[in-house]
Amino acid sequence: MNILTCFKIVSDLDLMSESDWVVEDHFRINTSFVKNMINPYDESALEITLLYKEQAEKLGSAVNLSALTIGSKQLDAYLKTLYALRFDKAVRIENQHDLRFSPDAISTVIANYVKVIKKPEVIILGRQSGVGDNAKTPLLVAEHLGWPCISQAVKIEPASEGLLKVSSMADDGLVIETIRPPCVLSIGNAPNSYLRIPTLKDKVNYGKKEIEVLEIENYLNQAVLEQPSEGHNITGLKPINHKRQGVVIEGSTPAEKAQNLYHNYLQERLKQL
Amino acid sequence: MSTTSKTQIVETLISILGKERVITDEEVLKESSVDRFRRFEEIHGYFTQPLPVAVVYLRNKNEVAAVLKFANEHNINLVARTGDSATEGGLETAVENSIVADGSEMNKIIKIDPYNMQATCECGTSLQDLEDELREQGYTTGHSPQSKPLAQMGGLVATRSIGQFSTLYGGIEDMVVGLEAVFPTGEITKIKDVPRRAAGPDIRHVIIGNEGALCYITEVTVKIFKYRPENNYLLGYTLNNMKTGFEILREVMAEGYKPSIARLYDVEDGASHFSHFAEDKCVLILMAEGPKPLADATGKAMEKIVAKYVECEKVDPRLIQVWFDNLNWDVSKVAEERTEIMETKNISNTTEISATWDRIYDIYKTCVERIRNEMPDMTLVGGHSSHSYLNGTNMYFVYNYNVVDCNPKQEITKYHLPIKKIIVEETIKAGGSMCHHHGVGKHRTRWIQEEYGSSYYILETLKKAFDPKGIMNKGTIFPGE
Amino acid sequence: MKHTIVLNGCSETFLSQAEEVNGFAAAYLKDSRADKTIIFHCTDRHKPFLIANSPTPSTQLIRLPRYQPEIILRTLEQLEASSNTELYLFPGDFAGSELSPRLAYRLGGSSLIAVNKISRTENALTCHKAVYSNYMQAEFKLSERPYCISLAKGSTDPLPIAVENDVEKDVSEIDIANQEWSNTVLSFKGDQKSEPEKACAHIVDYEFVKKEAASGLENANYILVAGRGVKMKEKVDKLHTIAGQLGAELGVSRPVAMSAWAPLNKLIGVSGIMAKPQICITAAVSGAAAFYTGIEKSKLIIAINTDRGAPIIRASDLAIVDDYEKVLDELVQIITEAQCKGDTSL
Structure with a gap:
């Protein structure tokens, strides 16, 4: 089975301080000063992919893993890590355009790439990533390809005859389906939240394979690249104030304070629990 | 060791402190038998050390004196603890029937004295609280170890800790002006706060860095600096x-x-x-x-x-x-670390050494190469220098590895200690010091005599003089029998 | 504008979906004309309940064997192909956020997930949503109709569906639940496969495990936390009782757990539980960093402490500077009285 796992590298936004949230031209925010990381949902997706391969190989079926990311050369370090973890192919589609709020463009690129290489039967992606927070890419990849999509997937296991057993969260329970590829799997809050770490020896032995670098222009037409968010344009951006106010509830007696707390703040909220 | 039974120990402690402050709950005892050195075992639910007989919460120097005196008279091992952020096994209860004497409830900031540029606080004062309080008034302790959100003043002094701004402000030993400490006999001693004196050896250094192996620190006065x-x-x-x-x-x-x-x-x-x-x-x-x-x-x-x-x-x-x-431990990251270790079986450990300028690079190079070549399953081997002096600097080795093909209980013997051994032996061979700022704890004691050479006589004599019965934190600094 | 609401009646969460969307519509769609509510459902048994709680006078019921996005999308696509609805509104749950962008794709419209506010402008729908991991609020203009949006959870207060006895509800029904379909495995017979059947031909086996009611401190919506300042075990026991009376789960800070005044599995903070309740009340907690990280994700933090300078006061939303026992005793009394009067849903 051929699996393509797509991932995105994002800035660790928790490291930004309040004064760093400055909106620049074109609603850009400079986050280049903070560390990068694999988008957490995508990190789960990559680990789940590796776990699947381990299990499938134990059952004697061959699995070929590819990893795909879209962005600049800086991301190659992550792709090398994936080689060290025994991904068979690591691909980067070079891009310098601002595609933060363009899941339509991103999903088109992925779908076109898949159509060209004709390979993967299974595409695994994290459900959302924390810059655009669009939460649409996996769904739209499925739409572009006309494949079914299982969202909120949390576990993928091999089943007989090239089938997959996929567990996914529904709003009121857990769905366990055995499905026939091709399919798109969108990873939700999976119990595996960390990607395993390759040893230095594996980095030396496997991490030096060449990364396949492709040009985004070959997968998306120029008109779309110039206007990637056609249909939903960003027109405003401002920081959200998360600071707690520490409002002291006044009253002359404990009873008064409790009354004040209950009637002004608690009563309505309790109803909603 | 002690012939006093568990029951007798607990009963006596209760008679001194009252029932509320003598804890014998098994879960609490387990948690109190280890520190971060054994966190891999602990995260996997293994507790390999002898459980203490009780954890006691002390509220003042007189209680400290009474408990120490009792332990001394009955040969009961006692482990002093405050913030519980130790990394080198200093808080492990290495022998049966130990008492863990917790000072974290002695957490009053006694006096901030901006005119004389000093602050006095009890041993359980968290550095973060003291620092926050000082910064509100425009001052700082100048002390900023990574453990700042967790560590408390008693432990910071007892381990000769150091912070990120040490090259200007110095280590804790340069900051401590005066101290109060209790010795095993129950003797309460107070070293007064003066700018300097030449009235014999500087006895503060008997207490600073004693790691609970000589005495129990109850109060500390440190310098303060303008915060700009x-x-x-x-x-x-x-x-x-x-x-x-x-x-x-x-x-x-x-x-x-x-x-x-x-x-x-x-x-x-x-x-x-x-x-x-x-x-x-x-x-x-x-x-x-x-x-x-x-x-x-x-x-x-x-x-x-x-x-x-x-x-x-x-x-x-x-x-x-x-x-x-984002330099200090973000406490939420400490919590996430547990999940990460559990899921990936990858753990990060550190060993910090120091040496003169002419030797530090060779030590660094040799250790990194040896660990890479000799140890299995390594995922990161590197380090940084973070505290420099006129005659040399330190090296903080960082080494991460995947724990594979072994029981969680073997993580220490299969990986952690062999790596530490390489670093410590290479450092001592080159004339450096095997401990720069985490303290000796319980896992570097086997090299303590080599570390000191002929001067071990002085160190050993301190132990004989102040803790002749050896009841203070057995196995820490001084090797057990 | 004309809008349509799409709800998942197969789920037990139907009522909260309906009230969520109803609240949102009341806040932002006053000038819009509600076309209908489309409700997917699995069993006729629930029909009266679904109709009664449909947020709009007109309801389109579609019966299918189970919640299955591929079938729902195929059905919606066909049903709405010639509709002139401008806005499709989905709730902020898993179902709503997977259906809305896919439907937009199929109908040639535009979509946005986790929207917390909308306004209508000439030829566009202005939508607000949190981006940058909730650090920023963005405004988007959707310009391709139909607009398919799903809501951000908790962005507007839910609004119960008004009961209007004199208004006749307009209900139409479609049944695409093939007799051969069971609730667990979809079996296909004959050569003539229907559209919905084709839409889920990839599924060989299906099993649904109902979610256990989430329990324990990690999942609690309402917690009461005892700190070092409670001073003794008996007080922690009393707080346990109070928590019960308030309908909250009891948690404790590290000093309390390490004094064995409460079991270690009640410990909140580093090396303990990271709680994420809607409401967190702390009693006699000072607010050390190692503890605070365990309640940081709470929606509302109410601190009760005698010391106005305690760090927890600054890190809370609401604070009461007083003796926690007296305040909580009063609060229990108020809530008990309210319950007797039927004031709250507790």
């Missing part, structure tokens, strides 16, 4: 070689400059902090602080020194500022 972060002059560079980095650090120190931060990361260690701007590069960070004219002059002079080294490329100070703002 607006004057911070921050510099960051990328470079190719650690050797060049050490040369620059040496030159800055030898020329007589006093940066508050002087840090040099190698490629591997740096990758976990700086990969977004320094891929495959070493990173050098310098900061000057203090009164503006002084900070500016120091900053500019250091810039000039670094400019002479062509391989150094200056980076946007904002990159360094973000790193700096």
Whole structure:
């Protein structure tokens, strides 16, 4: 089975301080000063992919893993890590355009790439990533390809005859389906939240394979690249104030304070629990 | 050791402290039998050390004296504890029927005295609380170890801790003005707060760094400094070689400059902090602080020194500022670490040593190479220098590994200790010190005599004099029998 | 504008979906004309309940064997192909956020997930949503109709569906639940496959495990936390009782757990539980960093402490500077009285 796992590298936004949230031209925010990381949902997706391969190989079926990311050369370090973890192919589609709020463009690129290489039967992606927070890419990849999509997937296991057993969260329970590829799997809050770490020896032995670098222009037409968010344009951006106010509830007696707390703040909220 | 039964120990402790403050709950005892050194075992639910007989919460020096006296009279091992953030096994209860004597409830800031530039607090005062309180008044302790959100003053003094601004403010030993400590006989001793004295040896150093193996620290007075972060002059560079980095650090120190931060990361260690701007590069960070004219002059002079080294490329100070703002343990990350270890079976440990300028690079190079070649399953081997002195600097080795093909209980013997052994032996062989700022704990005691050489006589005599029965934190600093 | 609401009646969460969307519509769609509510459902048994709680006078019921996005999308696509609805509104649950962008794709419209506010402008729908991991609020203009949006959870207060006895509800029904379909495995017979059947031909086996009611401190919506300042075990026991009376779960800070005044599995903070309740009340907690990280994700933090300078006061939303026992005793009394009067849903 051929699996393509797509991932995105994002800035660790928790490291930004309040004064760093400055909106620049074109609603850009400079986050280049903070560390990068694999988008957490995508990190789960990559680990789940590796776990699947381990299990499938134990059952004697061959699995070929590819990893795909879209962005600049800086991301190659992550792709090398994936080689060290025994991904068979690591691909980067070079891009310098601002595609933060363009899941339509991103999903088109992925779908076109898949159509060209004709390979993967299974595409695994994290459900959302924390810059655009669009939460649409996996769904739209499925739409572009006309494949079914299982969202909120949390576990993928091999089943007989090239089938997959996929567990996914529904709003009121857990769905366990055995499905026939091709399919798109969108990873939700999976119990595996960390990607395993390759040893230095594996980095030396496997991490030096060449990364396949492709040009985004070959997968998306120029008109779309110039206007990637056609249909939903960003027109405003401002920081959200998360600071707690520490409002002291006044009253002359404990009873008064409790009354004040209950009637002004608690009563309505309790109803909603 | 003690012939007193568990029941008798507990009953006596209750008679001294009352039932509420003598804890014998098994879960609490388990948690209290280890520190971060054994966190891999602990996260996997294994507790391999003898459980203490009780954890007691002490509220004042008289209670400390009464409990120590009782333990001493009945040969009961006693482990002193405050913030519980130790990393070297210093808080492990190595022998049966130990008492864990917790001072975290002695947490009053007794006096902040801006006129005399000093602050006095009880041993259980968290450094973070003291620092927050001081900063509100425009002052700082100048002490900023990574453990700041968790560590408390008693433990920080007992382990000879050091902070990120040590190159300017010094280690805790340079900050402590006076102390109060209780000895095993129940003797309460107070060393007064004076600027300096030449009235015999400086006895503060019997207490600072004793790791609970000689006495119990109950109160500390430290210096305070004006807090002027607006004057911070921050510099960051990328470079190719650690050797060049050490040369620059040496030159800055030898020329007589006093940066508050002087840090040099190698490629591997740096990758976990700086990969977004320094891929495959070493990173050098310098900061000057203090009164503006002084900070500016120091900053500019250091810039000039670094400019002479062509391989150094200056980076946007904002990159360094973000790193700096996130330097301390973010407590939520400490919590996440548990999940990460559990899921990945990958753990990160550290060993910190020091040596003179002429030896530090060789120690660094040899250790890193040996660990890479000799140890299995390594995922990161590297380190940084973070505290520089006129005659040398430290090296903080960082080593991560995947724990595979063994029981969680074997993590220490299969990986952690063999790695520590390489670092400690190479360092001592080269004439450096095997402990720079985490303390000896319980796992470096086997080399303590080599560390001291002929001067071990002085150290050993302290133990004989102040804890002749050996009831204070058995196995810490001094090897057990 | 004309809008249509799409709800998942197969789920037990139907009522909260309906009230969520109803609240949102009341806040932002006052000038819009509600076309209908489309409700997917699995069993006729629930029909009266679904109709009664449909947020609009007109309801389109579609019966299918189970919640299955591929079938729902195929059905919606066909049903709405010639509709002139401008806005499709989905709730902020898993179902709503997977259906809305896919439907937009199929109908040639535009979509946005986790929208917390909308306004209508000429030829566009202005939508607000949190981006940058909730650090920023962005405004987007959707310009391709139909607009398919799903809501951000908790962005507007839910609004119960008004009961209007004199208004006749307009209900139409479609049944695409093939007799051969069971609730667990979809079996296909004959050569003539229907559209919905084709849409889920990839599924060979299906099993649904109902979610256990989430329990324990990690999942609690309402917690009461005892700190070091309670001073003794008996007080922690009393707080346990109070928590019960308030309908909250009891947690404790590290000093309390390490004094064995409560079991270690009640410990909140580093090395303990990271709680994420809607409401967190702390009693005699000072607010050390190692503890605070365990309640940081709470929606509302109410601190009760005698010390106005305690760090927890600054880190809370609401604070009462007083003796926690007296305040909580009063609060229990108020809530008990309210319950007797039927004031709250507790």
